[in-house]
Amino acid sequence: MIVAEQKSLEEIRRMITPYQRVLIVGCGTCMTVCDAGGEREVSFLHSALRLAQAKTGDSQHSFSEHTVKRQCDPEFIDLIADKIAEVDAVLSLGCGIGVQAIAERFPDMPVFPGVNTSFMGMAKELGVWDERCAGCGDCRLEETAGICPITRCTKGILNGPCAGTKNGKCEVSKDMDCAWVLIYRRLERLQQLDKMRRYYPPRNYRAVPRPKRIVSKVGTAAGESNG
Amino acid sequence: MYSPTLDNTQRYRGDKTSASSPDHSLIPPCQVACPLHMDIREYVDLAAQGRIMEALQVIREGNPFPSICAYVCTHACESSCRRGQVDEPVAIRALKRFAVEFGGDRMVRAEAETTQVEKVAIVGSGPAGMACAYYLRKLGYPVTIFEAQSEIGGMLRVGIPQYRLPREVLDTEAQRLTQMGIEIRTSTRVVSLDLLFEMSYKAIFITIGAHQSLRLGIEGEDLPGVIDGATFLREVNLGLKPTLGKRVAVVGGGNVAIDAARTALRLGTQKVSILYRRSRAEMPADPSEIEQALEEGIEILFLAAPVRIERRKGKLSVTCIKMELGEPDSRGRRQPVPIKDSEFNTEVEALITAIGQAPQAPQDFRLRIGRGSTIQVDPVTLTTNRPGVFAGGDAVTGPATVTEALAAGRLAASRIDDYLRHRYPLAGKDTHRVLEGELSAETVEMIRKIGRLEPPVLSREVRTSDFKPIELAYDWATAVNEARRCLRCGVGAEITSQDRCASCLTCLRVCPYHVPRLDASGTIQIPIDQCLACGICVAECPAKVIVLRKPYERRHIAEELNHALRSAAEAKLKPFIVGFCCQYGLFGTGTLAALWREAKAGIWIVPVLCIAKVEADHILRAFELGAEGVFIAGCGTQCARENTAASIRQRVAKVKKTLAQIGVEPERIQAFVLEAEQDPGKELDEFIAQVGKLYLASTLMEEVRR
Numbered sequence: 001m002i003v004a005e006q007k008s009l010e011e012i013r014r015m016i017t018p019y020q021r022v023l024i025v026g027c028g029t030c031m032t033v034c035d036a037g038g039e040r041e042v043s044f045l046h047s048a049l050r051l052a053q054a055k056t057g058d059s060q061h062s063f064s065e066h067t068v069k070r071q072c073d074p075e076f077i078d079l080i081a082d083k084i085a086e087v088d089a090v091l092s093l094g095c096g097i098g099v100q101a102i103a104e105r106f107p108d109m110p111v112f113p114g115v116n117t118s119f120m121g122m123a124k125e126l127g128v129w130d131e132r133c134a135g136c137g138d139c140r141l142e143e144t145a146g147i148c149p150i151t152r153c154t155k156g157i158l159n160g161p162c163a164g165t166k167n168g169k170c171e172v173s174k175d176m177d178c179a180w181v182l183i184y185r186r187l188e189r190l191q192q193l194d195k196m197r198r199y200y201p202p203r204n205y206r207a208v209p210r211p212k213r214i215v216s217k218v219g220t221a222a223g224e225s226n227g
Numbered sequence: 228m229y230s231p232t233l234d235n236t237q238r239y240r241g242d243k244t245s246a247s248s249p250d251h252s253l254i255p256p257c258q259v260a261c262p263l264h265m266d267i268r269e270y271v272d273l274a275a276q277g278r279i280m281e282a283l284q285v286i287r288e289g290n291p292f293p294s295i296c297a298y299v300c301t302h303a304c305e306s307s308c309r310r311g312q313v314d315e316p317v318a319i320r321a322l323k324r325f326a327v328e329f330g331g332d333r334m335v336r337a338e339a340e341t342t343q344v345e346k347v348a349i350v351g352s353g354p355a356g357m358a359c360a361y362y363l364r365k366l367g368y369p370v371t372i373f374e375a376q377s378e379i380g381g382m383l384r385v386g387i388p389q390y391r392l393p394r395e396v397l398d399t400e401a402q403r404l405t406q407m408g409i410e411i412r413t414s415t416r417v418v419s420l421d422l423l424f425e426m427s428y429k430a431i432f433i434t435i436g437a438h439q440s441l442r443l444g445i446e447g448e449d450l451p452g453v454i455d456g457a458t459f460l461r462e463v464n465l466g467l468k469p470t471l472g473k474r475v476a477v478v479g480g481g482n483v484a485i486d487a488a489r490t491a492l493r494l495g496t497q498k499v500s501i502l503y504r505r506s507r508a509e510m511p512a513d514p515s516e517i518e519q520a521l522e523e524g525i526e527i528l529f530l531a532a533p534v535r536i537e538r539r540k541g542k543l544s545v546t547c548i549k550m551e552l553g554e555p556d557s558r559g560r561r562q563p564v565p566i567k568d569s570e571f572n573t574e575v576e577a578l579i580t581a582i583g584q585a586p587q588a589p590q591d592f593r594l595r596i597g598r599g600s601t602i603q604v605d606p607v608t609l610t611t612n613r614p615g616v617f618a619g620g621d622a623v624t625g626p627a628t629v630t631e632a633l634a635a636g637r638l639a640a641s642r643i644d645d646y647l648r649h650r651y652p653l654a655g656k657d658t659h660r661v662l663e664g665e666l667s668a669e670t671v672e673m674i675r676k677i678g679r680l681e682p683p684v685l686s687r688e689v690r691t692s693d694f695k696p697i698e699l700a701y702d703w704a705t706a707v708n709e710a711r712r713c714l715r716c717g718v719g720a721e722i723t724s725q726d727r728c729a730s731c732l733t734c735l736r737v738c739p740y741h742v743p744r745l746d747a748s749g750t751i752q753i754p755i756d757q758c759l760a761c762g763i764c765v766a767e768c769p770a771k772v773i774v775l776r777k778p779y780e781r782r783h784i785a786e787e788l789n790h791a792l793r794s795a796a797e798a799k800l801k802p803f804i805v806g807f808c809c810q811y812g813l814f815g816t817g818t819l820a821a822l823w824r825e826a827k828a829g830i831w832i833v834p835v836l837c838i839a840k841v842e843a844d845h846i847l848r849a850f851e852l853g854a855e856g857v858f859i860a861g862c863g864t865q866c867a868r869e870n871t872a873a874s875i876r877q878r879v880a881k882v883k884k885t886l887a888q889i890g891v892e893p894e895r896i897q898a899f900v901l902e903a904e905q906d907p908g909k910e911l912d913e914f915i916a917q918v919g920k921l922y923l924a925s926t927l928m929e930e931v932r933r
Contacts, residue, residue: 028729035733040770040771044844048847126737
């Protein structure tokens with residue numbers, strides 16, 4: 001799941017300043033799950049913006065809100081085309097993808113991000129999310145016992161641990177586990193410690209061109225008219 | 228069986244079930260068990276909020292004579308109460324008594340108009356007859372009650388002792404019937420139904436009760452000094468004082484036996500013994516009655532039965548035999564078997580037999596009689612073999628409870644109405660499902676255990692000297708706390724749209740009872756038989772797809788907030804502060820009002836049914852509409868849940884963070900968790916002073932700016 005957190009009210013208010021009618025658009029998938037832009041957060045932000053306006057008296061926006069099922073597919077966005085037609089700007093509480101999807105679909109409409117899209121991760125417990133995947137496009141989890149050194153090691157090194165490991169923790173923070181100690185322990189449990197003996201050559205980041213595209217459809221060229 | 232005929236389908240609080248706001252609540256086990264299917268959950272909930280008059284209103288909707296049931300109901304509801312799976316059932320009957328005593332039942336005037344011409348005769352004025360008369364009169368029929376005794380009430384009058392049902396209560400209800408325009412003809416024994424038809428009654432309801440005591444069938448039963456329980460109680464209840472002597476034995480194990488024994492004690496008998504042929508476990512009398520009888524010093528000889536009575540020197544010599552329990556009979560009760568050569572003698576001055584009663588319909592009524600001398604009726608139409616003649620109550624069922632009789636009377640009224648209006652009787656339609664299933668062990672474990680609070684009773688010494696009612700009403704605080712123990716079965720959370728549910732698992736993680744779960748397909752389910760309607764998931768669900776099953780609960784806070792703000796617009800006191808206060812218990816018992824009165828600022832209380840239901844949005848809205856400060860006050864150890872405040876503190880922190888960005892000081896919001904013995908005024912004063920300072924500072928700033 002994509003994890004994000006809502007931007008500060010100040011930043012949001014600054015972005016929308018020039019626009020009178022603003023539609024706040026929530027997203028019913030990842031942003032709902034990570035508590036950043038689901039229906040509840042949309043209505044909370046809506047109330048907060050109205051309240052801010054009432055308190056400061058410095059603006060005259062009119063707000064509306066709607067939460068779509070998923071912002072990263074144009075078909076879902078089309079369902080609110082009429083609502084978008086009635087406003088001067090869209091404040092999207094979708095992740096960065098959602099913001100761009102709306103912008104792409106409505107070329108003349110200013111679209112602003114209401115959240116900072118942060119990482120791909122999972123819930124640790126209620127209200128706590130941890131990063132787990134960097135989306136590097138070259139998954140090596142098979143070699144590292146299902147623990148990703150790219151995201152979970154501060155340095156992202158492929159042949160760890162480094163000298164900064166101490167009692168299983170990272171030198172960056174004593175609360176942070178050393179990913180390579182975790183990998184070692186788990187390989188040990190799986191009786192695959194031999195994998196620790198191997199040398200993994202440095203990754204060739206040039207081999208990962210951006211923007212990436214995955215094509216499963218026949219007859220579409222990689223990279224064609226992307227972006 | 229729950230049969231929703233003529234039930235309180237009209238829901239209280241104006242909950243009009245509509246497509247946009249459907250009421251998906253399930254019928255709780257207490258309501259199913261109640262013969263009258265009263266909306267118990269609703270009135271207990273209102274009692275828990277201290278809204279006694281409204282509680283009484285709900286009670287009166289489902290029960291024509293709540294003051295009577297408040298004393299003598301055998302409360303089947305309590306036996307099926309699911310709180311019993313946690314600790315002990317909610318004391319529903321005692322709560323009803325509280326609502327009746329404090330809700331102003333005496334002021335209620337029953338009124339009715341005559342809109343129909345067909346006269347209806349009711350033969351017998353027991354609870355079934357009274358209820359039937361009440362409802363027929365409400366339907367507009369001219370009704371006459373015929374009663375053989377000098378006063379109305381049937382078994383309520385001549386069977387139940389005064390210490391269990393004060394006669395003023397019965398008299399009040401009788402007066403109400405007269406007020407409604409029901410003709411009551413006492414000391415009038417009906418000997419012929421034909422005569423009634425000749426008197427132009429179009430329908431007759433026979434509810435003559437079961438007053439004929441069953442005979443022991445042993446030698447000496449007709450000796451002087453031997454009296455049957457029904458006759459004995461009737462004589463005492465109609466003002467006679469039979470001489471019993473110093474020692475009395477009562478034969479039987481039902482409520483009549485216990486009533487007779489306790490009545491004998493109150494007439495001055497020194498030693499009263501009950502002979503019962505089975506053991507205590509099989510005793511059909513109400514366990515609390517047995518307990519009270521034992522407390523009063525009545526001796527119960529279990530596994531003993533009389534076999535012969537002889538009269539010697541003015542006393543009765545009763546030969547008894549000891550029993551042991553043998554094989555269970557068809558009803559599952561173990562049959563007593565005499566033990567050979569175990570006879571023993573006991574000497575008493577009087578023997579009261581109370582081994583059961585049967586109806587005795589006069590032969591001239593020409594009614595078909597069935598098993599146990601009961602009148603046979605069609606179970607749906609309640610008609611007898613004679614056209615226009617209906618029957619109900621003990622006369623049809625054999626001895627049963629007051630509530631069952633009331634239910635029978637109510638049903639009869641509806642059937643007689645059907646008959647007179649030439650309608651085929653149709654069962655009422657209630658779309659509400661019945662809640663089934665027990666609480667799981669895991670849910671039970673998570674529920675805070677709170678023992679049942681009993682109403683006070685007169686001490687043994689005081690109560691046995693006369694016939695004063697022995698149970699007193701609850702005091703206000705105890706009643707409210709007892710009512711709070713209700714688990715509110717069947718009104719829990721539901722997911723309105725699985726489609727919009729993001730399966731984020733927030734509900735699963737916030738539920739204090741671990742109720743939501745994932746089914747095999749990975750869909751979140753909130754089992755209604757486990758949910759206790761705390762509302763935490765409703766306030767937390769990021770997709771806002773969870774609601775409580777009663778529409779009222781959904782709109783409640785928003786409506787109350789709007790109401791408070793509308794009223795506040797006219798208020799002049801500053802600073803204007805909105806307080807979301809728990810309406811249950813602590814604040815429902817008048818503390819709320821006290822807060823209000825002593826308020827040194829413009830405090831407007833938004834009563835909430837537990838602060839766990841206050842959403843972050845509600846707090847923002849209060850500020851948006853002009854509040855200078857907001858506080859949230861809930862209960863500490865009094866709360867039905869552990870740590871309710873944790874979830875609201877979380878929301879308050881979030882709101883504070885947002886408000887800080889707009890320049891609203893975090894000191895303007897505070898959450899209080901108060902204990903019963905604590906004075907909420909002090910902390911509140913500090914908060915008001917705090918907000919007052921901020922208010923002053925901001926108004927000064929405003930002046931400067933100008």
